[in-house]
Amino acid sequence: MGAPYIDYIIGDARLIPPGQDxxxxxxxxxxxxxxxxxxxxxxxxxxxxxRAESGLPAEGFVFCCFNNSYxxxxxxxxxxxxxxxxxxxxxxxxxxxxxxxxxNLRREAKARxxxxxxxxxxxxxxxxxxxLARYRLADLFLDTxxxxxxVTTIDALWTxxxxxxxxxxxxxxxxxxxxxxxxxxxxxxxQTPEEYEARAHRLATSPAELAAIRARLSAxxxxxxxxxxxxxxxxIETAYATMRARSRRGLPAEAFSVDGxx
Numbered sequence: 001m002g003a004p005y006i007d008y009i010i011g012d013a014r015l016i017p018p019g020q021d022x023x024x025x026x027x028x029x030x031x032x033x034x035x036x037x038x039x040x041x042x043x044x045x046x047x048x049x050x051r052a053e054s055g056l057p058a059e060g061f062v063f064c065c066f067n068n069s070y071x072x073x074x075x076x077x078x079x080x081x082x083x084x085x086x087x088x089x090x091x092x093x094x095x096x097x098x099x100x101x102x103x104n105l106r107r108e109a110k111a112r113x114x115x116x117x118x119x120x121x122x123x124x125x126x127x128x129x130x131x132l133a134r135y136r137l138a139d140l141f142l143d144t145x146x147x148x149x150x151v152t153t154i155d156a157l158w159t160x161x162x163x164x165x166x167x168x169x170x171x172x173x174x175x176x177x178x179x180x181x182x183x184x185x186x187x188x189x190x191q192t193p194e195e196y197e198a199r200a201h202r203l204a205t206s207p208a209e210l211a212a213i214r215a216r217l218s219a220x221x222x223x224x225x226x227x228x229x230x231x232x233x234x235x236i237e238t239a240y241a242t243m244r245a246r247s248r249r250g251l252p253a254e255a256f257s258v259d260g261x262x
Contacts, residue, residue, distance in 0.1 A: 033231070
């Protein structure tokens with residue numbers, strides 16, 4: 001933040017790798033799993049809406065990205081359009097919170113030889129539970145860079161939808177990678193545009209591999225750190241207690257890491 005009155009920034013070793021502390025005005029506190037808390041008590045509405053109710057075609061692979069439209073850069077969009085071109089019948093399901101942005105994206109798709117109908121837009125729902133339920137209709141979430149999905153990554157994973165991301169160089173572009181490692185899915189974290197595109201294509205054309213990832217994600221819900229809210233609570237409370245103890249002794253803020261607790 002660059003503000004002298006903010007002592008600490010909460011992170012983790014993947015979000016802020018060792019050696020990057022000098023890039024932050026705050027002292028870095030690294031939690032052992034991930035920096036972002038997930039509420040394991042959230043409900044997902046049922047039943048799942050139909051494809052027709054959601055504006056999706058009856059058949060075909062559904063790539064999904066419910067990130068805000070301002071996160072979609074030309075480079076990311078170009079890559080997505082190549083995937084649609086290569087995979088017959090596939091669609092890209094996006095979140096519409098801005099009619100102008102939706103119209104612009106359809107226009108850019110047509111300029112790249114992709115029919116506008118292959119971009120499907122989901123409108124805002126009154127209840128979060130209804131929004132989460134429609135994630136079940138998608139096959140693979142495609143993340144953005146340089147600004148990843150943050151809470152949106154947790155939303156997708158909580159509903160059982162795999163998220164494919166690419167690690168960036170900054171905090172905002174490393175969040176999804178941190179969350180995926182905490183969910184036990186490190187193979188969905190890529191490093192280059194080429195690797196990201198190749199992995200997306202492989203998963204879209206390898207139903208058995210994608211099904212295995214979905215099964216592991218479902219099994220990991222109650223066993224991995226991302227969805228263990230109380231484990232996160234113990235870690236963050238340990239961090240706060242350490243900060244407070246230093247302050248009470250009159251010591252300045254200092255970087256430290258929290259050990260994992262059971």
